[in-house]
Every structure is written in structure tokens, then in C-alpha cells.
Amino acid sequence: MTVSDPRQIVAAKRDGHTLAAEEVEAFIEGYTRGEIEDALASAFLMACLLRGMDGAETLALTRALIASGDTVRFVGLDRPTVDKHSTGGVADGVTLVFAPLAAALGLAVAKLSGRGLGHTGGTLDKLESIPGLRTDLKPEAMTRQVREVGCAVAAQSPRLVPADGRLYALRDATATVPSIPLIAASVMSKKLAVETDLILLDVKAGAGAFMKSPEDAEALAEACLGLARGWQRQARVAVTDMEQPLGDAVGNALDVVEAVEVLTGVHRGRLRELAVAFAARGLSVTSGRGLDAAAREAERALDDGSALERFRAMIEAQGGDPRVVDDPVGVLPRAPVVMSIEADRAGTLARMATEDIGLASGALGAGRMHKGDPIDPSVGIVVRCKIGDRLDVGEPIGEVHARDDDDAREAARRVLDALVMREGTVQPPPLVHTWLE
Secondary structure, three states, X not given: XXXXXXXXXXXXXXXXXXXXXXXXXXXXXXXXXXXXXXXXXXXXXXHHXXXXXXXXXXXXXXXXXXXXXXXEEOOOOOOOEEEEEEOOOOOXXXXXXXXXXXXXXXXXXXXXXXXXXOOEOOHHHHHOOOOOOOOOOOHHHHHHHHHXXXXXXXXXXXXXXXXXXXXXXXXXXXXXXXOHHHHHHHHHHHHHOEEOXXXXXXXXXXXXXXXXXXXXXHHHHHHHHHHHHHOOOOEEEEEEEOOOOOOOEEEOHHHHHHHHHHHOOOOOOHHHHHHHHHHHHHHHHHHOOOHHHHXXXXXXHHHOOHHHHHHHHHHHHOOOOXXXXXXXXXXXXXXXXXXXXXXXXXXXXXXXXXHHHHHHHHHHHHOOOOXXXXXXXOOEEEEOOOOOOEEOOOOEEEEEEEOOHHHHHHHHHHHHHOEEEEOOOOOOOOOEEEEEO
């Protein structure tokens, strides 16, 4: 469809009218072809933010984003294919554990991941801290690796949903990011452009997430599920806690060290628990096994080393140094300064300014504030205390990995400032608020 005057579409949405699917698709097509300038597209995004979009409009937007580029199909696989996506948080290394764990359970994980931005970490940045590892896999190489290894984690092709990349940059520049329909279309266009048997979504809620409340996160989860149904694809969505860092490590190489510790069965905690929950859900949905039985299988795959061996095979297949599985600290880049963080107050940890901890790690060089900024894979923060823990003055609660002493002291100060203490017992928040299907 050709837009004779795209301003009419913007004006209709501005005035609160519901757009026809053809109008939404024509506007996105015009923008993709360069016939509609950024100024008018910005007005369109603002109108969508302020007036909202119903399910049909959001589905039309998603279809148009997908149609702007290539789609990916994995053929010839003898196992169910599963994709998993998180909306982003702090110390969220689930994908590093989930991909090999699911592969060990007989699932195929073909994961297209992104890089960190702002306070959130990126899976690609974490994996690329492993010497030699490549994430720029071509579709045929990715398919071959998934067939042989069971899992692959790669960068998104520039030809996959290119309109979303352009619109996201525009949303970031025009303060139109916090719109549930726009977020849902952006997330799901990338998931639906890759044909898998099951989509698993982790929508974070809390101080370290983009969605600050479980209610807003559930609204986004429902919107994403609606798009999956409209595309006739199976999906399950969990709303999970981000009131505190999920794991302990907030960095890149540090995240890989923690993931290896989980895969060896040594590290137990919220990161392992959530990785098991997603792997069990994937196995249950695709095989018909009961959820409890699937969870027991996932626990065994971590404890008997089979998930760890899938991780080793994935790293080696993508050109990385497989010795990272046996000696992650020795193989991965290390910061020259490691400074202990010690509690400066006594009491029970009641709350954490989780986003501030993520930003403190980013300020060390572990993250980026603008797309394309360089990162330092060696630096970051480890925070081992969790909400509900009783802390004493001087008690070690983690450490900072930095380039120099001044940076380390500043990061340690910011971590301590992010902790809120009180007397008495504090109930930790639930890890999973709800599952939706």
C-alpha cells in the first residue's frame, strides 16, 4: 500500500482514532523505503505512546517490522527448537546457562542476542569476553552448529527486522521508549522473524528492570503473548523479579565465570533456579513431560556435567577457547585491581537500588551508554548479598574489578549507597511472579 499523505495517518492517531492494519503497514513500509522522514516518524511514535495501540494495530506494526527484512528458518533439525528472550536486567546471565542446559535436555536453542545498553548487560558482550569467540554466525553456520551441538548464540543479522533497529534508535532519541505496544512489537518482531517451535520470554519487573512494577510487566507479557497468538506461535512468558541483581556478577567476563560455576553445579542460587525454570518449561511444553519431572531432569543435567559439556562444545564451535570451562579465571581477561566491598552498616538488607549497581558497573567500563561504545570485558562488580540477608559492619559482601584504585573506590561507594538496611526480618521478593500462556 502506498501512503499518499502519511501525515493523515499521524493525525488520525494523534486524534485518538484506531488505525487500520493497512495504514500501519503502509506507514512502516514508507519509513523503511526512506519516503517518510524521521520527523514525521517521531510524531507517529509519540502519537502511539500518548494514544496507545490496540491489539490489531500492534500486530500490524509487528508484521510490518518483520516484513522489512529477512526471516530465519532452521530446517533438518531432529529436536524441538526453542528461543528465549529477556527484557533485560542486572546480573542476568540466564542465557549463558539456559542454552547449553536446554541442549543437554534434547532441545535446540537458536538464540539471536543483543549487546548491553545503559544499566543492562548484553549476552553477546559476555560471550565475546571469551578469547577467540565469534558471534557473527551466518544462518547456515548457525543451523549446522545447532544440529551438531544443540545450541548457538549469535548476533542478530542487520537484515533481520531492520525497520525495528531504525525505529528503536528514533524512540530512544525522542523519549518514546516506554510504550507497551511499541516495546511488545519490537521484542516480538525479532522473535517471530526466527521460526522456532516455542518462544520463552522473561519479562523483568522491579528496580533494575525497564518495567518497574509487576503489573506493568504483566501488561507487557500479555501484549507479547497476544502477538504470538496472532502469529500462531507457541509462547510462554514469565514475569520475574529484578528488585535485586539476579546473579552475583555484574560485568562480562565475571558473568561468564559465574555461569561456568552454575554449569559445574558449584554455584547455587537465583540464577541457577531461573535457568532451570526456563529449561523445564521448554522441555515440558515441547515433550509433554510434567513440569516437576522436567525440572528434575534439568537439575540432573547441571549436576552430572552434561550441560557443561554442551557449553564447552558451543564455545569451541564458535571459535572460543574451550579451556574457559575448566579454568575460567585463568582464561578470561582480568582487571588489574580487585577491591573488596565491605558492609558499612549493620542490619537486614531490605532493598537494593539495582539499576544504580548496573550503572556503577557500566561506569567502570563494563557497559555502554550509547550504541557502539567500547567496553572493557574484565571490569565489573560482584555483589553476593541478597535481600533478607543479615549484614554486620565490615562483612565482605563482594568486590570491584577495576582498572585503577580510584575507579574501584568510587564503584564500591556506589554499591554501598544502593543498599537499604533496616532492623528485623525482611521477606525476599519472589523470583517468579507469574507464568502466562
